[in-house]
Amino acid sequence: MIAREWKCLCPARHRDGFLLHLERTGVREARETKGYKGHLVLERLEDNGLGPGSGSVEIGLTTFWDSWEAVRAFAGEDMHRAVLYPGDERYEIIPDKHVRHYAVLGQDRT
Template sequence: MIARIWHGKTKVEDYEVYTEFMIKTAIPDYEKTLGFVKLSFLRNIKNNEGHFTLITYWKNLEVIRNFAGEDFEKAKYYPEDEHFLLEFEEHVEHFEVFA
């Protein structure tokens, strides 16, 4: 199993709205991908910014390519993210889950 980890940040006033967007749009998008296992969606407020960490779990790297494209290490964004995110981190991290 492979864990894919993404981080993003918003203005604190967009914290709840972005959370709702992720629940309604992003999470269903992940869940409909064959080979998706589960996710952990974490958030906190730090230095007056909303921070989001999304950890998704996938069967293997091929499944991630089906979701994210051939350049699977590149972060996947939604058009609506432009309204919320303060910056667009270019890459995500992948880890082999062994326990």
């Protein structure tokens, strides 16, 4: 199995809206691609020292795939480039332009 990791910084004020947008775009497209095996959405707070809700959050999307062919079917030939969507700019995200891929060597869902 292959894990595909993408991240962005999102202003805290846009967090909820961007998470809905992410679900309706990247997550939906991944789900509809043959070879998709699931995903994780992760969040890490970025503290800017101005108090709760005033900074940014790092949002990560990790998708899981059964083969490199499935990754290419989702991402295209340049599978190391991020797949970005119309409307991303409304949320003022700072997206990673490249993704990382990992071979999944083990997993435990207990």
